[in-house]
Amino acid sequence: MIDSNDTLTYSTAGNIKREQGAIEFWVRPNWDGADGQTHFLFEAGSGWFNRILVLKDGANNLRFLMWDSANEYGAGCGVGHWKSGEWHHVAATWSETQLWLYVDGELRNHGAAKPPDAIGTLLSIGASVESRDRQANALIDEFRISDIARVGNSDTSRYRVLVADSGNNEVGLHSGDCACATALL
Numbered sequence: 336m337i338d339s340n341d342t343l344t345y346s347t348a349g350n351i352k353r354e355q356g357a358i359e360f361w362v363r364p365n366w367d368g369a370d371g372q373t374h375f376l377f378e379a380g381s382g383w384f385n386r387i388l389v390l391k392d393g394a395n396n397l398r399f400l401m402w403d404s405a406n407e408y409g410a411g412c413g414v415g416h417w418k419s420g421e422w423h424h425v426a427a428t429w430s431e432t433q434l435w436l437y438v439d440g441e442l443r444n445h446g447a448a449k450p451p452d453a454i455g456t457l458l459s460i461g462a463s464v465e466s467r468d469r470q471a472n473a474l475i476d477e478f479r480i481s482d483i484a485r486v487g488n489s490d491t492s493r494y495r496v497l498v499a500d501s502g503n504n505e506v507g508l509h510s511g512d513c514a515c516a517t518a519l520l
Contacts, residue, residue: 337461357428368417380455399427408448410436
């Protein structure tokens with residue numbers, strides 16, 4: 336559970352590939368989707384440019400945002416119907432030219448994008464990197480970072496998955512012939 340006092344931060348080095356990848360997790364918010372509040376679910380990098388962000392914004396949209404050195408790219412969808420205590424699966428994935436946002440197994444939005452030109456030194460699960468606020472106020476489970484874009488029917492038989500392990504305060508590497516590798520946060 337990531338409440339108003341919690342932050343999980345990790346080094347971006349070796350844990351996220353800025354050129355392409357996927358961030359996937361289950362979330363059970365302790366808020367209704369129409370609460371008008373901002374809740375950070377994932378952020379890599381800091382400042383305004385050269386970062387990756389997944390959040391529920393104050394306009395009650397789930398947003399996947401990415402910035403290069405000069406431009407913002409994004410995909411979003413309304414989540415005003417979400418209820419506190421309900422589970423939802425979120426998958427944000429990107430390539431060198433596109434990004435996609437999946438919610439509960441359905442493609443909700445996609446668009447043209449360029450990945451960050453560089454990425455900051457930290458990533459955060461459930462809060463902002465810089466100010467360590469705007470917590471998710473949610474249970475986040477089965478969080479994983481893949482270093483390939485995982486889109487639709489993409490082949491997932493060989494890939495590298497990074498899994499957050501809050502009990503040991505580390506992100507672990509799992510690779511090989513696996514369909515998933517997960518850890519409870």
